[in-house]
Each structure stands twice: as structure tokens, then as C-alpha cells.
Amino acid sequence: MGSxxxxxxxxxxxxxxxxxxxILLIFSYGSDIISSTVMWIILVLWIIKDLVxxxxxxxxxxTRYQQRHTIIVGLSGTVNDRLDPExxxxxxxxxxxxxxxxxxxxxxxxEKVKISGMNxxxxxxxxxxxxxx
Numbered sequence: 001m002g003s004x005x006x007x008x009x010x011x012x013x014x015x016x017x018x019x020x021x022x023i024l025l026i027f028s029y030g031s032d033i034i035s036s037t038v039m040w041i042i043l044v045l046w047i048i049k050d051l052v053x054x055x056x057x058x059x060x061x062x063t064r065y066q067q068r069h070t071i072i073v074g075l076s077g078t079v080n081d082r083l084d085p086e087x088x089x090x091x092x093x094x095x096x097x098x099x100x101x102x103x104x105x106x107x108x109x110x111e112k113v114k115i116s117g118m119n120x121x122x123x124x125x126x127x128x129x130x131x132x133x
Contacts, residue, residue: 006062007054013061014050021046073115076128083107089125091115098123 025039034042077091077098084106089098100107101116104126117124 010061076114079111082109096123098125101126
């Protein structure tokens with residue numbers, strides 16, 4: 001679930017908002033808006049939130065993982081919902097937003113598709129001719 005480098009990157013990117021939160025909490029405590037107990041509870045809950053979300057977000061902070069998706073072009077997937085022209089497909093157990101290329105038209109649920117390109121995080125797909133042959 002990520003390397004030390006990914007954990008460090010995630011932590012450093014969380015740091016500015018934690019510093020801002022601490023400043024806000026200190027100001028609120030100094031203005032008698034909240035008690036010290038509430039201040040510490042909010043800070044601890046914020047940090048726990050970051051720890052809980054890390055397992056779900058670590059791939060977004062791993063540049064090596066991001067680079068692996070560029071080699072997804074050429075792979076095959078299965079249509080999860082009817083592609084008309086957009087929907088979701090499953091590639092290697094992951095759900096991906098996909099769009100048919102202009103010539104393919106509608107592709108029905110369960111059909112195999114081949115990934116011909118990417119536009120951001122949307123896969124461009126066409127019917128997989130090798131699956132029907």
C-alpha cells in the first residue's frame with residue numbers, strides 16, 4: 001500500500017491544511033470560541049481522517065502507479081454497462097470510464113473491447129475483434 005516515498009508525499013501535501021487548521025483552532029481558543037479539549041479533539045479527528053483516507057488515495061500520490069496506466073492502451077476489457085457512447089468497463093479488475101471511438105457506435109454490456117487510447121482518465125475503446133473471432 002505505497003512506499004515510504006508515497007507516504008511522505010501524502011503527508012507533506014496534507015501539512016498545509018493541518019497548519020491552517022491549527023492556526024484557526026488557536027485563534028478560536030484564544031477568542032474563547034472553543035475549549036482546549038474541543039481544539040485537541042478536532043485536531044486528532046482531522047489527523048485520523050487523513051490516516052483513514054490514505055488506503056483509498058495512495059495510488060493518486062504514487063507517480064509509478066500513474067505511469068503504469070499509460071501502458072493500458074492495447075489491453076482488453078469488458079463492458080460493464082452499455083457504451084452509448086460512454087459508460088464503464090472493467091480492465092484487470094478495475095472500473096474505468098470509457099467512451100467508444102466514433103466509428104464503433106453502441107457496444108452492449110458484457111462485450112469485449114480493446115483500448116485504443118486515453119483522454120485524461122477516460123479510455124477510448126473499440127470492439128475487440130479478436131474476442132469475436
